[in-house]
Amino acid sequence: MPILNQHMGLYTDHYELTMAQGYYQSGKKDTPAGFDYFFRKYPYDGGYVVFSGLEEFLEMLGNFRFDREDCNFLEQIGFDPEFLSYLLDFRFEADIYAPEEGEVVFPYEPCVRVEGNIIETQLIETLLLNLLNFESLIATKAARIKQVAGNKLLMDFGLRRAQGFGGIQASRAAVTGGFDKTSNVYSAFHYGLESTGTMAHSWVQSFSDELTAFRIFAEKFPDSCILLVDTYDTLKNGVPNAIKVGLEMQKQGNKLHGIRLDSGDLAYLSKQSRQMLDMAGLEYVQIVASNQLDEYVIKSLIEQGAPIDVFGVGTALVTGKGEGALDGVYKLSMINGEPSLKVSENIKKTTLPGKKTLYRFRDENGMFAADGIVLEEENSVDVIYHPFEPEKSLNISRYSREEITKKVMKKGIITASKKTPEMISKFSQSRLAYLPEEHKRFMNPHTYKVGISKRLLDLREKLAGTDK
Amino acid sequence: MPILNQHMGLYTDHYELTMAQGYYQSGKKDTPAGFDYFFRKYPYDGGYVVFSGLEEFLEMLGNFRFDREDCNFLEQIGFDPEFLSYLLDFRFEADIYAPEEGEVVFPYEPCVRVEGNIIETQLIETLLLNLLNFESLIATKAARIKQVAGNKLLMDFGLRRAQGFGGIQASRAAVTGGFDKTSNVYSAFHYGLESTGTMAHSWVQSFSDELTAFRIFAEKFPDSCILLVDTYDTLKNGVPNAIKVGLEMQKQGNKLHGIRLDSGDLAYLSKQSRQMLDMAGLEYVQIVASNQLDEYVIKSLIEQGAPIDVFGVGTALVTGKGEGALDGVYKLSMINGEPSLKVSENIKKTTLPGKKTLYRFRDENGMFAADGIVLEEENSVDVIYHPFEPEKSLNISRYSREEITKKVMKKGIITASKKTPEMISKFSQSRLAYLPEEHKRFMNPHTYKVGISKRLLDLREKLAGTDK
Numbered sequence: 005m006p007i008l009n010q011h012m013g014l015y016t017d018h019y020e021l022t023m024a025q026g027y028y029q030s031g032k033k034d035t036p037a038g039f040d041y042f043f044r045k046y047p048y049d050g051g052y053v054v055f056s057g058l059e060e061f062l063e064m065l066g067n068f069r070f071d072r073e074d075c076n077f078l079e080q081i082g083f084d085p086e087f088l089s090y091l092l093d094f095r096f097e098a099d100i101y102a103p104e105e106g107e108v109v110f111p112y113e114p115c116v117r118v119e120g121n122i123i124e125t126q127l128i129e130t131l132l133l134n135l136l137n138f139e140s141l142i143a144t145k146a147a148r149i150k151q152v153a154g155n156k157l158l159m160d161f162g163l164r165r166a167q168g169f170g171g172i173q174a175s176r177a178a179v180t181g182g183f184d185k186t187s188n189v190y191s192a193f194h195y196g197l198e199s200t201g202t203m204a205h206s207w208v209q210s211f212s213d214e215l216t217a218f219r220i221f222a223e224k225f226p227d228s229c230i231l232l233v234d235t236y237d238t239l240k241n242g243v244p245n246a247i248k249v250g251l252e253m254q255k256q257g258n259k260l261h262g263i264r265l266d267s268g269d270l271a272y273l274s275k276q277s278r279q280m281l282d283m284a285g286l287e288y289v290q291i292v293a294s295n296q297l298d299e300y301v302i303k304s305l306i307e308q309g310a311p312i313d314v315f316g317v318g319t320a321l322v323t324g325k326g327e328g329a330l331d332g333v334y335k336l337s338m339i340n341g342e343p344s345l346k347v348s349e350n351i352k353k354t355t356l357p358g359k360k361t362l363y364r365f366r367d368e369n370g371m372f373a374a375d376g377i378v379l380e381e382e383n384s385v386d387v388i389y390h391p392f393e394p395e396k397s398l399n400i401s402r403y404s405r406e407e408i409t410k411k412v413m414k415k416g417i418i419t420a421s422k423k424t425p426e427m428i429s430k431f432s433q434s435r436l437a438y439l440p441e442e443h444k445r446f447m448n449p450h451t452y453k454v455g456i457s458k459r460l461l462d463l464r465e466k467l468a469g470t471d472k
Numbered sequence: 473m474p475i476l477n478q479h480m481g482l483y484t485d486h487y488e489l490t491m492a493q494g495y496y497q498s499g500k501k502d503t504p505a506g507f508d509y510f511f512r513k514y515p516y517d518g519g520y521v522v523f524s525g526l527e528e529f530l531e532m533l534g535n536f537r538f539d540r541e542d543c544n545f546l547e548q549i550g551f552d553p554e555f556l557s558y559l560l561d562f563r564f565e566a567d568i569y570a571p572e573e574g575e576v577v578f579p580y581e582p583c584v585r586v587e588g589n590i591i592e593t594q595l596i597e598t599l600l601l602n603l604l605n606f607e608s609l610i611a612t613k614a615a616r617i618k619q620v621a622g623n624k625l626l627m628d629f630g631l632r633r634a635q636g637f638g639g640i641q642a643s644r645a646a647v648t649g650g651f652d653k654t655s656n657v658y659s660a661f662h663y664g665l666e667s668t669g670t671m672a673h674s675w676v677q678s679f680s681d682e683l684t685a686f687r688i689f690a691e692k693f694p695d696s697c698i699l700l701v702d703t704y705d706t707l708k709n710g711v712p713n714a715i716k717v718g719l720e721m722q723k724q725g726n727k728l729h730g731i732r733l734d735s736g737d738l739a740y741l742s743k744q745s746r747q748m749l750d751m752a753g754l755e756y757v758q759i760v761a762s763n764q765l766d767e768y769v770i771k772s773l774i775e776q777g778a779p780i781d782v783f784g785v786g787t788a789l790v791t792g793k794g795e796g797a798l799d800g801v802y803k804l805s806m807i808n809g810e811p812s813l814k815v816s817e818n819i820k821k822t823t824l825p826g827k828k829t830l831y832r833f834r835d836e837n838g839m840f841a842a843d844g845i846v847l848e849e850e851n852s853v854d855v856i857y858h859p860f861e862p863e864k865s866l867n868i869s870r871y872s873r874e875e876i877t878k879k880v881m882k883k884g885i886i887t888a889s890k891k892t893p894e895m896i897s898k899f900s901q902s903r904l905a906y907l908p909e910e911h912k913r914f915m916n917p918h919t920y921k922v923g924i925s926k927r928l929l930d931l932r933e934k935l936a937g938t939d940k
Contacts, residue, residue, distance in 0.1 A: 011658060011661060014660075015658045016631075017656065017657070017669055018654075018656075018657050018660075018667040018668055018669030019655060019669030019670050019671055021669070022670070022693065023671055023672060023675045026675065026689055026692045026693070027678070030692065032678065039674070077661050081667060082696075122674075122678055126672075129632070129672075133632035134631055134634060134639055137633060138638075139636065163483075163485055163602055164605070165602075165605060165797040165799070166602060166606070166638070166797075167606050167609075167636075167641075167792075167796075167797070168606040168635075168637065168641035169636065169638055169640055169641065170634070170635030170638025171602055172637055173635075173636035173637065174635070174636065186486075187485040187486050188485065189482045189485070189546075190483045190484070192549075193479060193482050193545050200486055201486030201487030201489070201490050203487055203494075204594075205803070205814045206505075206594060207491045207494065209812045209814060210495070210503070210590055210807050210812075220498050224497050225490065225494070237815070267816060319797045319799075320796075323797050324635075328787065328788075328791035328792070328796060329634075329635075329787045329791050330633075331787075335673070335674070336673070336678065339677060346673045347705070353735065
């Protein structure tokens with residue numbers, strides 16, 4: 005059940021409603037239309053995007069309705085009563101084609117295609133962009149962090165620094181992109197994520213001294229005790245007190261689960277703490293680190309040999325540090341059965357017209373070699389062309405091919421099978437494994453080849469040449 | 473009525489619930505505690521923050537409860553049944569002190585003080601940080617844009633690039649910070665904002681040609697017609713077609729409201745368009761500009777004399793471009809009637825203990841001269857000290873003073889008067905007018921003086937010296 009289940013039809017930009025009324029009043033309410041969702045720029049100067057947010061988007065479409073209260077509000081702000089009585093009965097009943105959630109996608113690819121009447125396909129633009137842009141941004145960040153953290157446990161600690169209610173989706177996307185757990189109980193409840201947590205400095209401060217605070221916590225949570233060791237002085241007080249408590253727990257047949265470092269030089273402190281724990285015979289006690297982590301800091305900590313078992317990542321993860329937004333857009337490509345496009349002086353901003361399908365070409369080892377955007381009616385394509393420098397082409401006849409975009413909604417009914425965020429994460433990791441390393445490196449990643457068919461190239465040229 | 477009204481108690485970090493259970497089980501459920509909310513770093517390398525999000529936070533506290541479904545979920549993930557039956561009856565009944573929403577605040581100031589029992593004050597940490605950090609971040613961005621845009625109309629166009637449901641709060645904060653209108657109909661409905669919109673490229677593409685698309689739009693919306701002129705070629709087609717339609721409207725006794733430029737060089741295109749419109753006698757037609765705007769681009773456009781009447785700002789506004797998150801924290805400062813603090817090797821990260829009040833000192837013209845953080849029990853302070861370089865002090869006896877933090881909630885009941893986002897915006901603008909220019913400039917703004925009293929300085933020193 006979607007989180008926002010009332011007034012969802014209002015979750016749109018004012019101009020979508022203005023245009024919808026205009027379409028309605030000019031007799032175009034049944035005019036068929038097709039829109040493409042695509043983005044133009046890799047986030048984080050990286051080389052891939054993990055497509056995320058699909059399931060939530062499709063579920064919310066079922067609630068994209070206007071009740072009487074919504075229509076009264078819209079009438080007050082100037083919308084036409086006849087149009088509003090149409091809206092009162094409005095249901096989204098279009099078809100949607102998309103990649104499986106967790107798929108690896110690239111700029112200019114028509115990831116999502118929406119086909120229905122012009123009103124329904126127009127009205128949902130904002131919702132689609134809002135959810136897919138953001139969840140893909142965060143899932144991609146999570147995947148980048150997972151890429152450097154390998155098998156270390158990754159925990160999302162971001163809700164407090166998330167962008168308002170955006171924290172709800174951020175935690176879901178953190179998991180679809182590769183994180184193991186989240187501190188966000190609300191999202192854990194709604195999406196079936198695993199939630200987790202330790203203690204804050206306030207716990208320690210609320211007792212007369214740190215040792216007492218640790219002892220009581222260990223007594224209350226003997227199976228999952230992680231002690232935060234930096235409230236006063238990490239190496240002088242925190243770790244020694246944690247060791248005392250760890251040994252006391254051992255005597256009672258319990259095991260201290262871990263200590264958490266939340267400030268200072270994490271490389272130095274983790275090495276010192278590890279040594280102190282090991283000397284005390286507490287080799288099994290894990291070290292959890294948090295505080296301003298991102299993919300670069302974690303990479304550096306691992307390269308320094310910091311013996312950290314668990315990383316807690318907050319702000320950088322849930323806000324997509326370095327980017328803020330994926331620049332995805334939603335553009336009309338079909339109207340009334342005819343291909344359409346938006347022209348620009350900049351060829352990169354001229355859109356791709358027509359009903360298109362996305363193929364992935366894979367080499368003999370299954371590795372991703374290139375993607376191709378072709379018109380749906382084309383049977384087979386052997387050569388794809390660079391979309392902006394068509395003198396560059398690639399013969400893809402030797403590669404195996406798979407269709408990336410599939411029908412996920414038919415006349416408003418979800419046809420894609422439901423998957424848990426954990427399943428999406430596994431799928432995403434399995435796909436990233438086939439993406440060659442040169443596209444995954446952080447510094448100047450090699451650009452993945454995305455080409456278009458000759459017929460699509462010609463169609464764009466023909467339509468772009470017509471002044472309207 | 474808050475937007476999320478179910479399962480609100482779960483809108484917290486797992487560790488808050490873990491600690492709450494620990495407090496409960498160790499007999500501390502009635503232990504009095506006090507927490508401070510403050511941030512350490514100016515966002516955007518700027519010189520001020522517009523405090524926002526308060527009213528929404530206070531309203532959501534009324535719904536911060538746990539129903540049976542929530543408790544069943546918490547039991548499944550390991551929480552203790554006895555503690556959960558306590559949670560089932562949980563109501564937030566603490567006191568809160570805060571500045572008026574829209575107030576200008578500065579780093580290290582204890583903006584919000586929460587006083588109640590340790591469980592209630594702990595549990596709401598995540599909700600408080602999530603809402604206040606984000607809305608203050610965006611209201612501050614909006615204020616910076618307003619600062620350069622002056623009396624030009626400002627419209628929030630950001631929902632499609634907002635961070636998921638964070639777009640809901642972003643539009644509210646855009647208005648509390650100084651924007652006039654929003655495209656976000658959902659937030660307009662919930663918060664009483666003014667919504668607005670024009671047309672997208674898809675409207676133009678959906679007709680056989682641009683002129684027809686413009687004519688029909690003008691016919692349907694004769695009172696509020698803004699034509700998007702860059703679908704094909706702005707100066708060759710878009711503006712001439714808009715002029716044709718504008719003159720036709722004129723003949724029918726209507727007025728074309730505006731044209732919108734959404735790509736290309738906005739300075740050049742707005743000048744050319746203005747000239748073309750004026751030559752046709754359409755001096756009253758406004759020019760709306762959008763596309764990747766932020767405070768720096770708008771400043772530059774205005775400095776170039778671009779004749780733009782309305783700015784539509786999206787991504788940079790609603791995601792707080794350049795920052796992502798305000799780094800606000802929530803720290804225990806009182807426990808069991810005694811002052812408490814968290815120590816750090818870095819004096820800047822050692823917290824300020826005790827029950828504190830925030831004063832603002834104003835010069836003879838009413839201009840803000842400095843702020844002072846003093847212990848509540850102190851009657852009068854004549855000198856304030858730099859919090860980290862106490863050899864620097866400022867005599868503030870010649871200034872008038874006002875108390876910035878006031879009680880806004882008493883035993884869980886809101887005592888602050890309700891204000892519309894528009895009222896908050898006016899208040900915020902009126903306060904910013906008293907902040908000297910040197911703190912408002914974008915390049916290396918002068919740091920506003922925030923001092924602490926001698927007694928607070930001594931208290932921190934005394935408590936920080938005690939190893940625990």
